[in-house]
Amino acid sequence: MSVTGVEGEERDDFSRAESKQIRARSLRLLGSLVRPVRWRIVGTMVVLVISIALQVAGPALIALGINTGLPALLDQNDWMPVALIVGAYVVTGIAGASLAAAFQVISARLSQAILLDLRKRVFLHTQRLSLEFHESYTSGRIIARQTSDLDSIRELLDSGLTQLVSGLLYMGFTAAALVLLDPVSGIVLAVSLIPLLLLTRWFQVRSQKLFRQTRVASARLIVHFVETMTGIRAVKAFRKEPRNERQFAGHVEDYRDANARVIRLFGIFDPGLVLIGNVTVAAVLVVGAFRVVDGALLIGSLLAIVLYTRRFFDPAEEMAMFYNSYQSAAAALEKISGVLEEAPSVPDPTTPIDLWKARGTVHFDQVRFSYNDDSVVLPDLELTIPAGQTIALVGTTGAGKSTLAKLIARFYDPTGGAVTLDGVDLRKLHPKDLRRAIVMVTQEAYLFSGTVADNIALGNPDATRDQIVAAAKAVGAHEFIESLPNGYDTDVNKRGGRVSAGQRQLISFARAFLADPTVLILDEATASLDIPSERLVQQALQTLLADRTAVIIAHRLSTVAIADRVLVMEHGRVIEDGTPAELIAGTGKFAQLHAAWRESLV
Secondary structure, eight states: OOOSSTTSSOOOOOOHHHHHHHHHHHHHHHHHHHGGGHHHHHHHHHHHHHHHHHHHHHHHHHHHIIIIIHHHHHHHOOOHHHHHHHHHHHHHHHHHHHHHHHHHHHHHHHHHHHHHHHHHHHHHHHHHSOHHHHHHSOHHHHHHIIIIIHHHHHHIIIIIHHHHHHHHHHHHHHHHHHHHHOHHHHHHHHHHHHHHHHHHHHHHHHHHHHHHHHHHHHHHHHHHHHHHHHTHHHHHHTTOHHHHHHHHHHHHHHHHHHHHHHHHHHHHHHHHHHHHHHHHHHHHHHHHHHHHHTTSSOHHHHHHHHHHHHHHHHHHHHHHHHHHHHHHHHHHHHHHHHHHTOOOSSOOOSSOBOOSSOOOOEEEEEEEEESTTOSEEEEEEEEEEOTTOEEEEEOSTTSSHHHHHHHHTTSSOOSEEEEEETTEEGGGBOHHHHHHHEEEEOSSOOOOSSBHHHHHGGGOTTOOHHHHHHHHHHTTOHHHHHTSTTGGGOBOOGGGTTSOHHHHHHHHHHHHHHHOOSEEEEESTTTTOOHHHHHHHHHHHHHHSTTSEEEEEOSOHHHHTTOSEEEEEETTEEEEEEOHHHHHHSSSHHHHHHHHHHHHHO
């Protein structure tokens, strides 16, 4: 069951069984977050309990002062009882306030520790998830998990949870003090709990779905914004601004409407709590007044009873605010727990096989593959790429070239058969050995924020500056890098905005050269290069591909010419296999492609 949007749009309507499963999943996450700090929670609770006990003692001391201290002062002119009671009241007030302040500091540190753990988990887990997840789960949704959802949980931990725990304890201590002071008034208070619990249950049932809707609406808003800003070039190029404005306006209205429904519901709940509290105070006052007239209750006790009753309902109103935070955080926790329970479709092996120095023989053993149980892309492929051989994959779009390359890089696992490196199934290789042995250079050469040298060093973080420069020289990137304002120390800006597409690709070639893999995959890696740059890279490729297994996917047949062997693919099958010269001399598909390419140059 997908509730996170991995298989489509995020949902806000679930069956009872699904809701139960989601709650269980959220509780597992919550338990794992709380477990490491459980003793700190116990210490925090001790401070809170003592603080509330001292605060609740106030009305009882007032009753004692009126019932005993005041008569002693009036009848016997004895100030001692009043002085002692006032002193006790001041001491308990100061101590209670001090402990309350200490609780705020301790609980804030505790909540930040939990949030730190959760933020790390979300980042590390999403980074660890396979490519399949990231191709179906939009970046906007991931950002929503790390921003708005975590902010909702932060608000709950920083204030809402404190209100709940302290409120419940305060209500419990107040009710106990009231019953000890006057059991009859305790009965009146107990009767008032019936409408209080009914109103709370009514609010809980109706708000759960509404708060889910607000989280989904918020996520859709963020997704649309992020996708628009990420693809701003395409938006500008295709004049998509008016359509985006209409779509965004629709998402904004949905978010506003969802919040309006929550506010309307809250507008019934909060006044209902106030009404129940006021009616209960009135009932206690009336019952107590009659008992004071009959001599069954002292006036000081009645004052304390009224104070306790009023104070009993104060936390109830605060907990209404907590419930607002709670429902929002619960919906956020559901979505975060959904992401954290996503299992990588390409899991690490439980007992990995070490392969310290791979030779580079790649074999497809009856490999069958399909995306998400859709139509088969590779039907029982049998293929061997000997160590040190450079092969070129050629074919129309959708022929299966990139899929084959992704299987070699183990971005995906085959649904049938096995892909092996030097006879070892890739699924059994240690991830470090796999990434050290196989490197892929794609058409989109992504550069991270930082300097040019930093980006090249991704291929080998321990590389020296001389090694970085040597790698750049080997692929023909040194000259343009030196022409940059700060040479190798030039900040490439966000996503490489300060260098051209072709220059970004040259930097990615230098990165791959520095990594020195046994198997190198170039997936349309020269597509962004102009003709002069491509010719320069063609020379560098001779050095880059030497003594290593290489798989080149290219539509430019000039790039294919450097291959030892060409595989022409169609519908996931190899229909031609031979050297470039052999296939050009023939009458097959590659010969036709080559002839068309030569005609395009005329």
